[in-house]
Amino acid sequence: QLMRSPSIDALTVRGRPSSASGIANLKLLQRFLRRIPFQYAITSGYRSPEYNRKIGGSPTSQHTTGLAVDIVPSGMTNRALAAWFWLNRSSYPEIDQVIWYEGTRHTHFGICPPLAKGCVRRAPRSEFLVARTDGSYDPWRPTEAEVNAVRGQAQPPATSTNVLPVVIAVGALALLGAATFLIIRSGRRGSSRMPRRRAR
Numbered sequence: 001q002l003m004r005s006p007s008i009d010a011l012t013v014r015g016r017p018s019s020a021s022g023i024a025n026l027k028l029l030q031r032f033l034r035r036i037p038f039q040y041a042i043t044s045g046y047r048s049p050e051y052n053r054k055i056g057g058s059p060t061s062q063h064t065t066g067l068a069v070d071i072v073p074s075g076m077t078n079r080a081l082a083a084w085f086w087l088n089r090s091s092y093p094e095i096d097q098v099i100w101y102e103g104t105r106h107t108h109f110g111i112c113p114p115l116a117k118g119c120v121r122r123a124p125r126s127e128f129l130v131a132r133t134d135g136s137y138d139p140w141r142p143t144e145a146e147v148n149a150v151r152g153q154a155q156p157p158a159t160s161t162n163v164l165p166v167v168i169a170v171g172a173l174a175l176l177g178a179a180t181f182l183i184i185r186s187g188r189r190g191s192s193r194m195p196r197r198r199a200r
Helices: 020-034 050-052 078-087 142-148 162-192
Strands: 041-046 068-074 097-099 107-111 126-133 137-139
Touching: 020 068, 050 137, 068 078, 068 097, 078 107, 078 126, 078 142
Parallel strands: 097 126
Antiparallel strands: 041 068, 068 107, 097 107, 126 137
């Protein structure tokens, strides 16, 4: 079942963003969460820089910009959830990082969609990582067996990201057709105004 979009309050920990860009980022995060086709519980969303420092978070954590969320999936492991997102990563081009944590049920998602402010890079890194119990982070890719286990469990919902290029293409074709029609029409008018040569 598709999870309903959480409120901004559900995405904040110890205070709300003080900037308009922070609130806008949280709205982008809401849209991302709305497209996760599994039940889950949010354990951490936005963190104020002060709170992030207090709990030992990374100084560059996207939690402080409103572009990251930690969730616990229901009915599946965090590793299986990460494998599902790896399999369907083309449907989520805004993904910056997916990190599943060993020994826990938590999965971290960092995003960098268009119009976001404060991304670590200008474009999504599309990184899949595992957080080891010793505190280290390693690049991660699911095994073929893990991919097959989650294949077909759920389909990613249609996204505006996928539809937008089609809308733009259709609009461009319509404008091109209209421009061509006007050019042809104006050409015909111009030719009708030319003086006719007298027959000799």
